[in-house]
Amino acid sequence: MKGASGTEQRIREAAFRALAEHGYADLTIVDIGDELGQNPSLIYHYFDSKDELLLSMLDVFVDLFVTGVDEEPVHDPEAELRQVVAQLLHPDPVRVQQVMESPPTDIETAMSRVFVELWGHAIWDDDFRAETTALEERVREAITAILRTGIERGEFRPVDPKLTADHLFFLLMQATHTRATTNWETATDRVEEIVDDIIDDIARDD
Known part of the structure; x- marks a missing residue:
């Protein structure tokens, strides 16, 4: 959630925690205000609606799972591929603290719940669908780039990098x-276990 003011970031983090607790259908601006510890009217100074707030909150997924991964050169393909997998399944507390000042105590459960709620809402909302599509494409492209680099350096077997990236991504x-x-x-x-087997297989020496 980079680039947001301090208040905006606190509102987005409160919305994240509240969404993980209440779910999309039951979530209200009042719930978010309660989580924030502020009058809900403050939220409307920054966001016109619950959907606008939650749409902007998708930035947390970008910051946690994409930013940096698709911007830095690949140095150790196997290690970096395993790191992407680990971060998607078990967000690193240090990285979480860099992105969120007040994350939920159980970040893995909260992240999974928020993921399901926002991606579920994308079924009905074209704006959400556009954002979730763009985010997924960036993650798949980042995995593809790591695989392609590993293949070019002879550290991975010559598999189809895009197909393998899609396979890993869908599993995750x-x-x-x-x-x-x-x-x-x-x-x-x-x-x-399955992903480890895949990485072991493409990284093995024939």
Whole structure:
């Protein structure tokens, strides 16, 4: 949520926490004001509606999962690929603190819930759909770039980088969705095992 004023950032963080607690359908500006510890009228000085606020809040996903990954040169393809996977499934507390001053205590659960709520709303809202599409494309492109660099350097087997990136990305998104919507407590662990096997396979020496 870079580039926002201090008050705007606090409002967005309060909306993030409130959305994780209440869900999109039940979330109100009053709930966000309560989470913020301020009169809800303050929020309307910065955002015209709940949807405008939540749409801008998608920046947190950009800052946590994309910013930096697709901007820096690739130095260690295998290590950086594993880092992207780890950050998507288990957001690093240090990175979270850089992005959010007051994150939820259980950031993994909150992130999964907010992901499901916002992506679910994108079914009905074209503006949200455009933003979620752009965000997903940036993540897939970042993974593709890491794979392509590893292949060019001979550190990865010559797989199709885009197809492999899509495969990894869909697995990771499904893990996030499953963690928030089912009681399959080991789903994330299982996806990590599958992804590790894929990376081990493409990184092995033949």
